Amino acid sequence: MDHDNRDRNAGSGGSPPGKTPGDSWADGLPKGRRWSGIAWSLLFLLVPVLGTATFVIAPYYDHWLPKDVSVHGKSIDGLFYFILVLTGVVFLATELILFWFMWKYDAAASSKPATYIQGSHTLEVVWTIIPAATMLFLAIYQMNTWADVKMRRPRMAPSVEVVARQFEWRLRYPGRDETLGTEDDLFVVNDLHVPIDEDFLVQLKSMDVLHSFFLPNLRIKQDAVPGMKIPVWFKATETGTYDIVCAEVCGWGHYKMKGRVTVESRADFNRWLARIEAEQKATQRGPEEIPMAAAD
Amino acid sequence: MSTVTQPHAPPKDTAHHDHVATRGSTSLSTFLSTYVFSKDHKVIGLQFLFSTLVWFLIGGLLALAVRWQVAWPWSDVPVLGKLFAQHGGQMAPEFYTMLFTMHASVMIFLVIIPILAGAFGNFLIPLMIGADDMAFPTLNMLSYWFMWPAFFFFGASFFVEGGAAAGGWTSYPPLSTSTVSAPGSGMGQTLWLLGLTMVGVSSMLGSVNYMTTIILMRAPGMTMFRLPMTIWAMFITAILQAFALPVLTAAGFMQLTDRLIGTGFFSPEGNIINNAMSGAGGGQPILWQHLFWFYSHPAVYIMILPAMGMVSDILTTFARKPLFGYRPMVYSIAGIAGLGFIVWGHHMFISGMNPALGITFMVATMMIALPSAVKTFNWLGTIWGGRIHYTTAMLFAISFVSMFIIGGLSGIFMAATPVDIFIHDTYFIVAHFHYVLFAGTAMGVWAGIYYWFPKMFGRTMNEFWGKVHFFLTFMFLNGTFFTMHILGAVGFPRRLADAYHYETFHHLQPLNAFMTWCAMGMVATQIIFAINFFWSMFRGPIAGRNPWNANTLEWTAPSPPGHGNFDFQPVVYRGPYEFSVPGCEKDHLMQTDPPHPAEAAAAAAAHA
Numbered sequence: 001m002d003h004d005n006r007d008r009n010a011g012s013g014g015s016p017p018g019k020t021p022g023d024s025w026a027d028g029l030p031k032g033r034r035w036s037g038i039a040w041s042l043l044f045l046l047v048p049v050l051g052t053a054t055f056v057i058a059p060y061y062d063h064w065l066p067k068d069v070s071v072h073g074k075s076i077d078g079l080f081y082f083i084l085v086l087t088g089v090v091f092l093a094t095e096l097i098l099f100w101f102m103w104k105y106d107a108a109a110s111s112k113p114a115t116y117i118q119g120s121h122t123l124e125v126v127w128t129i130i131p132a133a134t135m136l137f138l139a140i141y142q143m144n145t146w147a148d149v150k151m152r153r154p155r156m157a158p159s160v161e162v163v164a165r166q167f168e169w170r171l172r173y174p175g176r177d178e179t180l181g182t183e184d185d186l187f188v189v190n191d192l193h194v195p196i197d198e199d200f201l202v203q204l205k206s207m208d209v210l211h212s213f214f215l216p217n218l219r220i221k222q223d224a225v226p227g228m229k230i231p232v233w234f235k236a237t238e239t240g241t242y243d244i245v246c247a248e249v250c251g252w253g254h255y256k257m258k259g260r261v262t263v264e265s266r267a268d269f270n271r272w273l274a275r276i277e278a279e280q281k282a283t284q285r286g287p288e289e290i291p292m293a294a295a296d
Numbered sequence: 297m298s299t300v301t302q303p304h305a306p307p308k309d310t311a312h313h314d315h316v317a318t319r320g321s322t323s324l325s326t327f328l329s330t331y332v333f334s335k336d337h338k339v340i341g342l343q344f345l346f347s348t349l350v351w352f353l354i355g356g357l358l359a360l361a362v363r364w365q366v367a368w369p370w371s372d373v374p375v376l377g378k379l380f381a382q383h384g385g386q387m388a389p390e391f392y393t394m395l396f397t398m399h400a401s402v403m404i405f406l407v408i409i410p411i412l413a414g415a416f417g418n419f420l421i422p423l424m425i426g427a428d429d430m431a432f433p434t435l436n437m438l439s440y441w442f443m444w445p446a447f448f449f450f451g452a453s454f455f456v457e458g459g460a461a462a463g464g465w466t467s468y469p470p471l472s473t474s475t476v477s478a479p480g481s482g483m484g485q486t487l488w489l490l491g492l493t494m495v496g497v498s499s500m501l502g503s504v505n506y507m508t509t510i511i512l513m514r515a516p517g518m519t520m521f522r523l524p525m526t527i528w529a530m531f532i533t534a535i536l537q538a539f540a541l542p543v544l545t546a547a548g549f550m551q552l553t554d555r556l557i558g559t560g561f562f563s564p565e566g567n568i569i570n571n572a573m574s575g576a577g578g579g580q581p582i583l584w585q586h587l588f589w590f591y592s593h594p595a596v597y598i599m600i601l602p603a604m605g606m607v608s609d610i611l612t613t614f615a616r617k618p619l620f621g622y623r624p625m626v627y628s629i630a631g632i633a634g635l636g637f638i639v640w641g642h643h644m645f646i647s648g649m650n651p652a653l654g655i656t657f658m659v660a661t662m663m664i665a666l667p668s669a670v671k672t673f674n675w676l677g678t679i680w681g682g683r684i685h686y687t688t689a690m691l692f693a694i695s696f697v698s699m700f701i702i703g704g705l706s707g708i709f710m711a712a713t714p715v716d717i718f719i720h721d722t723y724f725i726v727a728h729f730h731y732v733l734f735a736g737t738a739m740g741v742w743a744g745i746y747y748w749f750p751k752m753f754g755r756t757m758n759e760f761w762g763k764v765h766f767f768l769t770f771m772f773l774n775g776t777f778f779t780m781h782i783l784g785a786v787g788f789p790r791r792l793a794d795a796y797h798y799e800t801f802h803h804l805q806p807l808n809a810f811m812t813w814c815a816m817g818m819v820a821t822q823i824i825f826a827i828n829f830f831w832s833m834f835r836g837p838i839a840g841r842n843p844w845n846a847n848t849l850e851w852t853a854p855s856p857p858g859h860g861n862f863d864f865q866p867v868v869y870r871g872p873y874e875f876s877v878p879g880c881e882k883d884h885l886m887q888t889d890p891p892h893p894a895e896a897a898a899a900a901a902a903h904a
C-alpha cells in the first residue's frame with residue numbers, strides 16, 4: 001500500500017483523497033488493473049460453473065443416491081430432487097449475480113463514483129416475502145412424507161426386534177406365534193430378512209450406547225436408544241441384498257458394525273425362517289446364550 | 297446525543313501513554329503487566345489471536361490425520377505414524393475416533409469461538425465505539441487467562457491413559473458417560489468436560505464485558521444505529537452466549553457427575569455395556585442432546601455472526617458504498633439470534649425424539665433460513681453499483697458471501713425432515729458445516745486479519761502473497777469440501793474409520809483421496825499466510841492511521857493505538873457507511889468528520 005494517507009489528524013478532519021476538478025473520480029485507494037478485476041470475477045464464476053458440473057457429472061459415475069428399494073423412498077428422493085432444483089436455481093442466480101457485479105463494478109473499469117444508495121424498502125419486502133413463502137410451502141409440502149415414514153405406524157405386531165449392541169445387530173423374530181418374547185423366538189445376528197411388498201415393522205432397541213439403524217437403499221435411518229423401543233417401518237419393493245450401516249458413533253468398532261438386509265419373496269422368507277428354526281432347535285441356541293436387552 | 301456540537305474535541309489527557317513509555321525501565325513487573333497480564337483490550341485481543349492461531353494449526357493437523365484415514369484406511373501414516381505407532385505405522389480405529397472428536401472440539405472451542413469474540417471482539421469493540429478500553433478490564437484479562445486451563449485440559453488429554461475424548465465433539469451419552477464403553481471415555485472425556493467448562497467461563501466473562509461496554513461506553517454521538525455491523529454482531533453474539541451458555545455448563549456438570557459419582561442423569565434403566573451393568577438408571581440419553589444442542593445451535597451462530605459483521609464492514613469499504621439495508625441487516629441478525637433458540641431439535645430429527653416435535657423444529661428451521669437470505673441479498677446489494685477494489689481482504693470477504701450461499705442452501709436439504717432421514721450423519725452434514733464454518737467463518741477471519749492488521753501492528757500485510765494465499769485456499773477448500781456433498785448424496789457416513797467394506801460405499805475411495813490431496817494443499821498453503829503475517833509484523837510497509845480510507849472510529853486512532861486508544865476524544869456525527877456521498881468532494885465521510893452540507897440532501901434522496 002504505497003498511497004500516502006498518514007494524516008495525523010485523520011481523527012478530527014478526515015483524510016482528503018484529493019479529487020481535483022476535471023480529474024476522474026479518486027477514492028484514494030490504489031487503482032487496480034482491469035485484468036485483475038476480470039480474473040477475480042472469473043474465479044468466482046467457477047463456483048456456479050464447477051458446482052453445477054459436479055452435480056451433473058456425479059450421477060454418471062454412480063456417485064449418487066443409491067438405488068431406492070422402498071415405497072416411501074420414492075417420496076424422499078422426490079423431495080430431494082425438488083429441493084435440489086430449487087436451491088440449484090437460487091445458487092446459480094445469486095452466484096451469477098455476484099460474478100456479474102464483480103466484473104462490472106470493478107473500480108478499474110470506471111472513473112465514476114459508486115452509486116450512493118442506502119437500501120430499498122421495496123426490495124427488502126420482496127426478498128423477504130418470496131423466500132418466506134417458498135420456505136413455508138416447502139415446510140408444509142414435506143409434512144406428509146415425514147408423517148408416512150415416522151408417524152403413521154402400520155397397525156401390526158412387530159415383525160422383528162432389532163437390538164443394537166457394540167458392535168453388531170441382534171435380531172429376534174417372533175417365530176410361529178407371531179409374538180415377541182416367547183419361547184419360539186428366533187435369533188439371528190446381522191442378517192435381516194424381509195419379505196417383499198409387505199409392511200415390515202421393526203422394534204428398535206439398544207442395549208448399551210447409541211447406534212443408528214441406517215439402511216441406505218431403504219431410505220431408513222433411526223437412532224437406537226438404550227431404554228427406548230422405537231418403531232421403524234417400511235415396505236421393500238425389490239429383491240436383493242443390501243447394507244445395514246451403523247450411522248451413530250458407538251465406539252472404536254463403529255465402522256465395522258455392519259449388517260445385511262435381504263429382501264425376498266414371501267416363500268423364500270418363510271423357507272429362511274424355517275431353516276433358522278431348525279438350526280436353532282438343533283443347537284439348542286436360545287436367549288440365554290445371546291444376552292438381549294433387559295426384559296420389556 | 298445530537299446535542300454534540302464540538303467538531304474538534306480537545307486532545308485527551310495523555311497520562312495513559314506515559315504508562316506505556318515507562319516500560320523501558322526493565323522492571324519485570326512492568327513487562328508482565330504490559331504484555332502478559334495486561335488489562336489492555338488490544339493486548340488481550342492479540343493474545344487471543346496468537347493462541348487461537350496456534351490451535352488452528354493443531355486442529356488443521358488433526359484434520360489431515362482424519363483425512364488420511366478416510367482416504368487410505370489402515371495404511372501407514374507418514375511422519376506421525378511413528379509417533380503413535382500402535383500397529384506399525386497405521387492408525388488404530390479408536391485413535392481415529394479420537395482424532396475427529398478432538399479436531400472438531402479444538403476447532404470449535406479453542407479456535408472459532410475465541411478467535412471471533414476473544415480476538416476480534418476484544419480488539420475492535422472499544423476502538424470501533426470510541427472507548428478507551430473495556431468496561432471491566434480485569435474481567436477481560438481473566439477471560440483470556442481462563443482459556444489456559446482449557447488449553448491445558450484439552451492438550452493434556454492426549455497423553456492420559458486411553459487417550460483424548462473419542463465420543464464426537466457432541467459427546468453423546470451413554471458412550472461419553474460410561475467409562476467402560478470406549479478407551480477415550482476414560483480420563484480423556486473428563487478432561488474434555490473440564491476444558492469445555494473453562495471455555496464457557498471465559499466466554500461468559502467476555503460476553504458480560506462486551507454487552508456492558510457496548511451499552512455504556514460509546515463515544516458521544518455514537519447512537520446504537522450508528523454502530524458498525526461488526527459491533528452489532530458482537531453485541532448480539534454476546535447476548536446469545538450469555539443466554540445459551542449456562543445450559544451447556546449445567547449439562548456438562550451433569551455429565552461429569554454421571555461419570556464420577558454415578559448420578560445417572562443420562563443413563564437409562566438396565567443398560568449393559570461391555571457385558572457389565574452400567575449406570576444407575578432413571579435417566580435419559582436424549583436429555584443430553586436437548587441440553588447440548590440448546591447451546592450448540594445458538595453456538596453455530598456465535599461462530600458466524602461476528603464474521604458476518606466484519607464482512608459487511610469490509611465489503612462497504614472496498615465497494616466504496618453504503619451498506620445496503622443497514623437496518624434490515626441489524627434486524628436479520630437479531631432475527632437469527634432469536635430464532636436460533638428454537639431450532640435446536642433439527643439436530644435430533646432421527647434421535648428418537650417425538651416425530652411430531654420434529655415438525656415444529658422443521659418449521660422453525662425453515663424460517664431461520666429467511667434472515668440468512670435477507671443478509672445475502674443485502675450483501676449483493678452492497679457491491680451492486682460500487683467501485684470494487686480487489687484487495688486481499690475484499691477477496692476473502694466476497695468469498696465469504698459466495699461460500700455462505702452454498703452452506704445456507706445445503707441447510708435447506710437437512711431442514712427437510714424426510715430428506716434428513718437419509719443425509720443425517722453423512723458427509724452431506726460435514727460439507728454443510730465446513731461451508732459455513734470454514735469457507736464462511738474462517739474466510740471471514742482471514743478477511744478481518746488482512747483488513748485490521750494495519751491497526752493491530754501499524755503495518756500492512758503483503759498484498760501479492762495475500763492474494764496467492766487467497767487463491768490457493770479458495771481452490772483447495774472447494775476441492776476438499778464441495779465434493780463432500782456428493783459423498784453425502786451416496787449416503788457415505790461420517791465418523792467411520794473405514795467405510796469401503798460396505799457395498800454401497802466401496803467405490804468412493806478415489807474421490808476421498810482427491811479430497812485429502814486438496815486438504816493437504818490447503819493446510820500447506822497456510823505456510824504462506826504464516827510467513828506473510830510475521831514478516832509484515834516487522835517488515836511490512838508502515839500503514840498510517842487509515843490505510844483503506846474507511847469511516848469507522850478505529851481508523852481515527854494511531855496505528856497501533858496506544859494505551860487508551862485515541863489521542864482525541866472521538867465525536868460521532870453519522871453512521872459508519874457514508875461512502876461516495878454525492879456533492880461531497882471527498883469519497884468518504886468518517887464518522888468523526890464534521891457535518892457536511894451535501895449529506896442531508898444525499899441522505900434524503902438515497903432512501904429509495
Ligand code: HEM
Nearest residue numbers: 359362396400403404408464465733734738790791792815
Ligand atoms: C474453521 C475450521 C474448521 C472447523 C470449525 C471445523 C469443524 C468441524 C466439525 C464441527 C466437525 C464435526 C465433527 C463431529 O461432529 O464429530 C468436523 C469434522 C471434520 N472436519 Fe473440520 N473443521 C474445520 C476445518 C477443517 C479442515 C481445514 C479440514 C481438512 C483439512 C477439516 C476436515 C474435517 C473432516 C474430514 C471431518 C469429518 C470427521 C468425521 O466426522 O469423520 N476440517 N470439522
Ligand SMILES: [Cu+2]
Nearest residue numbers: 246248250254
Ligand atoms: Cu455405531
Ligand SMILES: [Cu+2]
Nearest residue numbers: 593596640643
Ligand atoms: Cu443447528
